[in-house]
Amino acid sequence: MRYAVLITGPAGAGKSTFSTAFATHLRMARRSAHIVNLDPAATGDAFEYEPAVDIRELITLEDVMSEMSMGPNGGLIYCFEYLLQNMDWLEEELGGYDEDYLIIDCPGQIELYTHHPFLPTLARNLQRMGIRTCAVYLIDSQFMEDRYKFFSGVLSAMSAMVNLEIPWINIMSKMDLVSSAPSSSDTTSDEPRNGRRTRRDISRYLDPDPLLLSSARDGGRDSGRFHELNRALVQLIEDHPLVSFLPLDLTSTESLEVVVSHIDFTMQYGEDEEPKEPNDLDRGDFFEEDE
Ligand SMILES: Nc1nc2c(ncn2[C@@H]2O[C@H](COP(=O)(O)OP(=O)(O)OP(=O)(O)O)[C@@H](O)[C@H]2O)c(=O)[nH]1
Numbered sequence: 025m026r027y028a029v030l031i032t033g034p035a036g037a038g039k040s041t042f043s044t045a046f047a048t049h050l051r052m053a054r055r056s057a058h059i060v061n062l063d064p065a066a067t068g069d070a071f072e073y074e075p076a077v078d079i080r081e082l083i084t085l086e087d088v089m090s091e092m093s094m095g096p097n098g099g100l101i102y103c104f105e106y107l108l109q110n111m112d113w114l115e116e117e118l119g120g121y122d123e124d125y126l127i128i129d130c131p132g133q134i135e136l137y138t139h140h141p142f143l144p145t146l147a148r149n150l151q152r153m154g155i156r157t158c159a160v161y162l163i164d165s166q167f168m169e170d171r172y173k174f175f176s177g178v179l180s181a182m183s184a185m186v187n188l189e190i191p192w193i194n195i196m197s198k199m200d201l202v203s204s205a206p207s208s209s210d211t212t213s214d215e216p217r218n219g220r221r222t223r224r225d226i227s228r229y230l231d232p233d234p235l236l237l238s239s240a241r242d243g244g245r246d247s248g249r250f251h252e253l254n255r256a257l258v259q260l261i262e263d264h265p266l267v268s269f270l271p272l273d274l275t276s277t278e279s280l281e282v283v284v285s286h287i288d289f290t291m292q293y294g295e296d297e298e299p300k301e302p303n304d305l306d307r308g309d310f311f312e313e314d315e
């Protein structure tokens with residue numbers, strides 16, 4: 025069985041950094057992991073590991089921009105459309121990896137997640153190749169600083185999610201940048217005190233509490249039609265309680281382990297391995313030499 029994890033999310037969310045840490049973690053656990061780079065604009069030394077498969081061998085943004093005289097954004101869209109038309113290239117490249125975990129580092133163009141058929145088409149193709157696939161969507165913990173920014177992150181995660189027919193995990197990345205102060209003055213206030221957030225504040229974001237939005241008073245912004253819009257968003261998020269975030273702090277092995285085990289569970293990793301006969305288990309290793 026082959027497994028693939030699509031690492032998605034907006035620009036700069038930490039996708040490539042997480043992909044590398046994830047691959048290192050799996051390798052340390054003696055599991056075979058390979059990075060697949062699907063960012064045609066990635067710079068040469070973006071990866072600690074040589075990606076096993078690299079879209080830049082098929083097409084690079086630089087070439088598209090110079091040969092098709094396109095700007096960077098149109099050029100990127102052109103690259104993805106080119107990839108979608110050349111799925112046999114990807115299939116061939118992935119052909120050699122059996123029994124492996126493929127970590128697919130996706131580019132950060134938000135268009136790809138909101139209204140371009142890139143991700144759903146890619147996911148369908150991976151499944152057709154018999155690869156068990158799931159996706160993670162990273163948003164930067166700095167989004168928690170401003171609830172409007174945060175809810176726009178929640179909505180972009182939701183809009184990416186509704187178009188995909190594969191299991192999905194949302195991750196709040198860069199949690200090392202958030203200081204949590206488990207202070208005794210844990211109140212209902214949502215505002216960071218002295219720039220520090222309490223654990224309670226953080227959990228309201230990881231498991232989005234739509235009341236954060238409806239209770240927001242932000243000068244003149246929170247009036248009239250804006251208020252109506254907020255109410256509609258609160259309703260939407262309440263109706264879709266699936267949008268919650270798993271915190272990821274790469275400075276903590278334990279945090280990374282929790283995230284990896286969620287991904288394993290979501291993909292039912294290892295469930296197809298030969299079930300052990302009760303006999304084998306009973307005999308353990310002691311009798312191996314007699315056989
Ligand atoms: N403090 C902290 N910084 C991080 C973490 N992960 C990534 N960064 C930084 O955030 C920036 C962006 O990280 P990348 O991994 O390149 O993000 P990306 O999502 O791959 O970015 P694009 O591919 O450009 O969309 C870099 O400067 C990283 O060093 C993290 O867990 N903690």
Ligand SMILES: [Mg+2]
Pocket residue numbers: 039040041063129130131
């Ligand atoms: Mg990247």
